[in-house]
Amino acid sequence: MSGNRSNIFKGIAAAPGITVAKAYLFKKEKETISSADIENVEEALNTLDEALEKSKKELNKVFGLAIDKLGEKRAAIFEAQIMILDDPVLISTIKKRIKEEKKAPEYIVNDEISKYQAMMDQLNEPYMKERSHDIEDIKNRIIRNIKKKKWQSRITSDVIVVTDNLTPADTVLFSRVNVKGYVTNFGGLTSHAAIVARSLHIPAVVGLHDATAKISDDDLIVVDGYRGEVIINPTEEQLKFYKERIRSLNLYDKELAELRNLPAETLDGRKITLLANLDISEEIDLIVRNGASGIGLVRTEQLFEELDQFPTEEEQVKWYNQISEKIYPNFAIIRTLDIGGDKILPVDVKEANPFLGWRGIRFLLDNKQLFKTQLRAILRASSHKNIKLMLPMIASIAEVRQSKEILEECKAELRNEGYQFDNNIELGIMIEIPSAAVLAHEFAKEVSFFSIGTNDLIQYLLAVDRGNEIVSGLYQEFHPSVVRTIDFIIKEGKQNNVFVSICGEMASDPIAIPLLIGLGLDSLSVSPALIPVTKQIIRNITYQETRRIVQKCLEVATEQEIKQILSDYFDKEVKKHLKSFFVTN
Ligand code: PEP
Ligand code: MG
DSSP states (O other): OOTTOTTEEEOEEEEOOEEEEEEEEEOOOOOOOOOOBOSOHHHHHHHHHHHHHHHHHHHHHHHHHHHHHHOHHHHHHHHHHHHHHTOHHHHHHHHHHHHHHOBOHHHHHHHHHHHHHHHHHHTOOHHHHHHHHHHHHHHHHHHHHHTTOOOOOOOOTTEEEEESOOOHHHHHHHHTTTOOEEEESSOOTTSHHHHHHHHHTOOEEEOOSSHHHHOOTTOEEEEETTTTEEEESOOHHHHHHHHHHHHHHHHHHHHHHHHTTSOOBOTTOOBOEEEEEESSTTHHHHHHHTTOSEEEEEEHHHHHHHHTSOOOHHHHHHHHHHHHHHHTTSEEEEEOOOOBTTBOOSSOOOOSOGGGSSOTHHHHHHSHHHHHHHHHHHHHTTTTSOEEEEESSOOSHHHHHHHHHHHHHHHHHHHHTTOOOOTTOOEEEEEOSHHHHHTHHHHHTTOSEEEEOHHHHHHHHHTOOTTOGGGGGGOOTTOHHHHHHHHHHHHHHHHTTOEEEEOSGGGGOGGGHHHHHHTTOSEEEEOGGGHHHHHHHHHTSOHHHHHHHHHHHHHOOSHHHHHHHHHHHIIIIIGGGGHHHHHHO
16 A cells, blocks of 8 residues: 555554544533632532532443443443542532632632642653543533533444544443544553553544544544554545455454464474463453463553552452453463563652663562562462463572562462462563573573563663664564574573473564474464464474574574575465465555
């Protein structure tokens, strides 16, 4: 597709899928706020009470709908909003001010709730900003109800909603009339509305800045939730292209369904345990649907970020139990918190080099209570014996031994408290720091599995910040030192009967798969959506052939040569088996 046409606009791909439909511009009326004095305080207080009651009713309705459509955990966003309406301090402050200042209730509500928001915005943390949006929604809802206006939309079915910013409540409510997609000026990937859209499987592109200025009501638009593109009034040629993409996506879906129950086995019989990475909890259904053999990495920091506070042991047990039950009889590897680095820390520390600082296991060992809470929760969720435990950012043997001691301490406590758990829970480590790779032989005697984290391994091996655009060209997954290090880790692991997997992004690169199989990995853990194509690749190559490829790759000295070997092989031997995938991506 020629990508530079003037009717193609780029935003953030917030929820996957492609849809073509007419646009519906949803404009939220900005309520005017009068600061006029009032005469009748009693009447104002009654109006406020009625508005609070009405707002609660509306939100309860959304909450009920959200439980149906999204499940309890996601629906909790709305529960939190309802709780604000019941906040005694907030409500009594508002009432007190109405009595004292004799100003219209909407003025005081706006002023008081805006103070909360300003506080949150100042914290400069994405989660707080998100909460601030939710509170904006509550504020507007109360003010609208004070003015006795209805939540209005003339919305009909089968349109794409185009708006400034979506609230999670709007996202849920619109889904009732079969909205086909969402396009917004603001919002990011982790905004609550984006999370809700993903849960509802409605394609969404957010953060387009001026979508509402560029798009008019009834314009035909295409939302490409894979690429984060919106095409306004597509040409015949573009329309044909997207219809073809939708058709092949459907075809691809059919092929996937057939693949689902087939093993990830090479043509000459080498079986690979094909696992998925779980970043956000809603992905688990896709993981099961796509036929993964288990979860190779549960990034628990993501679960924590959803709440942005450390969940209690009970809350964690509930999450991990859900994972264990949904993936059963397959297994899930739960990685203890890997915060720090590019992931926010719960404490306010400024580090000059966060990637080399207080991150992963270092943070956990320094915050033993928090570490123990998580270990206890993981153990308590392990009674079906399908949970494994993994430690992130391991650099030294001492870190593993210390963690094992803490794990034993947790087991002893739980035993005393009468809890059931898997006493032989398997312990593994991420190999993502070069020192751990070098000492793989020694680590193999300490743990039962390795998971190679190439995202970090590459950055630490090549001294290239994984998130720095300026040096992104130097971040090379096919750098010979990366390939040789992976080879070394696998050999050392195998010699000691350790199960070796890879869960970095490299495993999600189709061209890398023959190389990784040939290097002798037992398992690959990839992003959930890529399970089928990865399986398809594995099922169409021979281990013998990939061994030959690996031999060539280990002999050359530059990234370019390795890339050439791999892409030649891919183009010649693999691509032809992946027709529908390459039409759609
Ligand atoms: C990795 O480093 O490869 C990895 C899987 O962990 P994360 O991306 O969460 O750091
Ligand atoms: Mg990592």
